[in-house]
Amino acid sequence: MNEEHTRTLLDAAPLLYRRYGKGKPDNPFSCWGFLCGDGWFDLLMRLSARMEAELQTALASGRRKQDLPQVSEIKEKFGLLRFYVNRQPVHWGDWIEEVKRESEKTCELCGRPGRLHLGIGVKTLCEACAKHDGWQPAETRRPDAVSTNLSGEAYNVFVNTRPLLLLNPRSPAVEIAVPPEYLPAVECMVDRMVAALKQLVEAGQSVDELPIFRRIWLDHGYLNIEIEPDSFLNLPQETQDEFDAALADASGV
Secondary structure, eight states: OOHHHHHHHHHHOTTTTTTTTSOOTTOHHHHHOEESOGGGHHHHHHHHHHHHHHHHHHHHTTOOGGGSOEEEEEEEETTEEEEEEETOOHHHHHHHHHHHHHHTTBOTTTOSBOEEEEESEEEEEOHHHHHHHTOEEOOOOOOSOOOOOOOHHHHHHHHHTOHHHHOOTTSOOOEEEOOGGGHHHHHHHHHHHHHHHHHHHHTTOOGGGSOOEEEEEEETTEEEEEEOHHHHHTSOHHHHHHHHHHHHHHHTO
8 A cells, every 4th residue: 555545543442553563573464564556545544444443532531542343464365364363352254254245346456346366366356457468257156145054973073183273272163164075175274274374383382372263154256264363364474475375276266
């Protein structure tokens, strides 16, 4: 995002974006800022204003600044806007999901109406921006509302054989919401992640510090995962990179 839009967002939501420019390794936003195109500026402004209003009210009521939620990462992923917040209130999740859905219909580069396109990855673009850079419209995606049809026994086997990733005692049972034909890709992805976590444990990391994994599901036809943001960002960068690569390979991106 360009400097003018970046400064406008920072000025509009100083509490929400207070880590910007701090360069903290556990907070990608503090190092890299807004990792998306200018076409999503209006979406971010609307979301930022809603969140900042609540933060300012909380601060005025006596909450300590250091205890307030703050952005940990903002980026484009699989053509959609991703917005992560530390200590996120539950209802903010609905706001974030709303903006993510809007980003699927908004050109990331210019802000005009757009759709998902394929090129070197996936992007949401208008026809003019897509044509200029050689992107092709994505095919109609498979509906997201699917299940694995795994029996209870099959689910238990899948989870119990991968305890470092899928049996974290700090999280509820992991939801697996993908059709059966996606399971081989899911198994490869999960096994790569488990192997990365085994290396950490063998190097001395406590099992209690491993990421809190919540679900595996289809997001607009691509495999996606939900991990509690703080627990993921506490991982070493090379482990984060391996998780991202495993997900990208499983999604065919």
